[in-house]
Amino acid sequence: MKEVELTYRVPYADTDQMGVVYYANYLVFFERSRNELMRSLGLTYKEMEEKGIGLPVLEAHVEYHSPARYDDSLTIRASVDGFEGIKLRVKCEVKRGETLLVEGYTLHVCLDYKQLRPVRPPEWFSDLLK
Amino acid sequence: MKEVELTYRVPYADTDQMGVVYYANYLVFFERSRNELMRSLGLTYKEMEEKGIGLPVLEAHVEYHSPARYDDSLTIRASVDGFEGIKLRVKCEVKRGETLLVEGYTLHVCLDYKQLRPVRPPEWFSDLLK
Amino acid sequence: MKEVELTYRVPYADTDQMGVVYYANYLVFFERSRNELMRSLGLTYKEMEEKGIGLPVLEAHVEYHSPARYDDSLTIRASVDGFEGIKLRVKCEVKRGETLLVEGYTLHVCLDYKQLRPVRPPEWFSDLLK
Amino acid sequence: MKEVELTYRVPYADTDQMGVVYYANYLVFFERSRNELMRSLGLTYKEMEEKGIGLPVLEAHVEYHSPARYDDSLTIRASVDGFEGIKLRVKCEVKRGETLLVEGYTLHVCLDYKQLRPVRPPEWFSDLLK
Numbered sequence: 001m002k003e004v005e006l007t008y009r010v011p012y013a014d015t016d017q018m019g020v021v022y023y024a025n026y027l028v029f030f031e032r033s034r035n036e037l038m039r040s041l042g043l044t045y046k047e048m049e050e051k052g053i054g055l056p057v058l059e060a061h062v063e064y065h066s067p068a069r070y071d072d073s074l075t076i077r078a079s080v081d082g083f084e085g086i087k088l089r090v091k092c093e094v095k096r097g098e099t100l101l102v103e104g105y106t107l108h109v110c111l112d113y114k115q116l117r118p119v120r121p122p123e124w125f126s127d128l129l130k
Numbered sequence: 131m132k133e134v135e136l137t138y139r140v141p142y143a144d145t146d147q148m149g150v151v152y153y154a155n156y157l158v159f160f161e162r163s164r165n166e167l168m169r170s171l172g173l174t175y176k177e178m179e180e181k182g183i184g185l186p187v188l189e190a191h192v193e194y195h196s197p198a199r200y201d202d203s204l205t206i207r208a209s210v211d212g213f214e215g216i217k218l219r220v221k222c223e224v225k226r227g228e229t230l231l232v233e234g235y236t237l238h239v240c241l242d243y244k245q246l247r248p249v250r251p252p253e254w255f256s257d258l259l260k
Numbered sequence: 261m262k263e264v265e266l267t268y269r270v271p272y273a274d275t276d277q278m279g280v281v282y283y284a285n286y287l288v289f290f291e292r293s294r295n296e297l298m299r300s301l302g303l304t305y306k307e308m309e310e311k312g313i314g315l316p317v318l319e320a321h322v323e324y325h326s327p328a329r330y331d332d333s334l335t336i337r338a339s340v341d342g343f344e345g346i347k348l349r350v351k352c353e354v355k356r357g358e359t360l361l362v363e364g365y366t367l368h369v370c371l372d373y374k375q376l377r378p379v380r381p382p383e384w385f386s387d388l389l390k
Numbered sequence: 391m392k393e394v395e396l397t398y399r400v401p402y403a404d405t406d407q408m409g410v411v412y413y414a415n416y417l418v419f420f421e422r423s424r425n426e427l428m429r430s431l432g433l434t435y436k437e438m439e440e441k442g443i444g445l446p447v448l449e450a451h452v453e454y455h456s457p458a459r460y461d462d463s464l465t466i467r468a469s470v471d472g473f474e475g476i477k478l479r480v481k482c483e484v485k486r487g488e489t490l491l492v493e494g495y496t497l498h499v500c501l502d503y504k505q506l507r508p509v510r511p512p513e514w515f516s517d518l519l520k
Binding site for chain 4: 142143145146147148149150152154199200
Binding site: 028035044045 | 399401403418421422434435436461
């Protein structure tokens with residue numbers, strides 16, 4: 001399955017008063033890795049939207065094992081975890097070195113922007129995921 | 131079960147270029163409602179931390195049914211959804227009027243800040259939840 | 261001059277590892293107060309945008325006197341500080357009780373969304389500010 | 391004068407419903423570049439804090455010339471713009487290619503964390519800035 005990795009340096013902005021990354025920010029990390037996943041597939045999410053297709057989030061799930069901290073250099077990994085009919089599932093992991101800090105997934109629906117309704121993805125998109 | 135509701139006005143800051151609230155921000159909404167839930171129990175989360183007890187998040191789950199938009203006046207509801215041993219589960223819902231937009235939960239562990247390890251909550255806390 | 265005040269409770273999300281509100285978040289507080297300023301003028305910013313007029317930010321300035329903290333109940337005040345030609349200046353203050361924590365301003369230009377260029381505000385808007 | 395540059399890819403999270411980067415987020419970009427500026431000086435901000443010295447922000451100023459957008463690859467540049475007595479001024483610029491989008495500065499005070507008061511920076515820090 002398609003998989004991509006990116007490196008991310010944690011700014012002060014991402015931390016909270018416990019001295020760790022605030023829990024909602026991992027969903028932004030997930031998004032950053034999904035963007036790179038699409039880019040690695042040969043079509044950026046931006047280009048996809050310009051073709052009239054979007055992938056809004058239906059569901060997000062995060063499990064927090066160990067906290068990330070300020071100035072950590074994190075590895076964020078995204079992989080296609082399933083694609084059936086009109087739904088795409090992306091798995092994400094956040095690591096510091098070999099330590100798994102956070103994992104989870106997002107579930108997306110393929111949306112036609114013009115008709116504003118869920119659609120089977122066009123062939124060019126299904127082909128990218130193969 | 132204990133339950134609380136708060137009203138929240140969506141700023142531009144919470145939106146993204148699709149013209150809707152960005153998906154990670156609902157976890158901040160959830161936090162806002164948990165804060166008010168604690169306050170309604172008679173002890174703020176701040177006071178709880180001053181007593182050396184915290185409730186870090188182990189797991190977060192969000193289901194997105196319909197988008198919130200800029201300047202919406204949202205109702206965010208939190209309720210205690212389970213409390214067994216050392217884990218607390220809080221259910222959250224985000225509504226605009228009668229329309230359910232987003233729902234989900236967070237799972238927390240009761241943590242002793244001095245020993246930095248999970249503990250059974252002190253009696254005063256269990257009593258609050260009853 | 262037109263002036264408005266709102267109350268805001270600081271969530272964990274707004275703090276950083278110094279245990280204070282992260283410096284960028286005050287610009288979100290400023291936005292929240294500008295929204296209420298517009299509402300108090302009789303036309304929300306949302307309605308203004310629907311009429312094809314926006315007020316993008318040209319300049320922002322913030323002075324940090326004393327930090328806001330988690331669970332603080334803040335008072336955020338916005339007032340029209342000047343309106344000449346096509347530019348609007350809004351002054352903002354953030355207080356905890358009587359203590360001034362942060363002050364600053366934002367400078368906006370009146371923008372016609374259709375022509376995508378700065379314009380003299382329509383009479384109905386200038387009238388609101390009088 | 392010491393200067394550093396970093397590259398940053400804009401996620402959806404940073405945008406707002408106007409389809410551009412929300413104005414407060416540039417202060418986070420500024421922070422990212424300051425972190426790299428410190429690292430390039432031979433001491434990370436994290437290490438500095440561990441030595442008991444911090445550089446809280448006294449003042450922030452931003453001028454918005456042209457908007458950054460989703461998926462833009464931005465260049466963020468920070469440089470030491472002045473250092474007198476106990477105050478440090480850092481200048482920041484955000485560019486897309488050769489186009490200057492946003493510029494501004496932050497003013498910091500050198501703070502002793504133990505005494506919680508402004509101090510002349512220790513010699514090792516002044517030496518770094520030379």
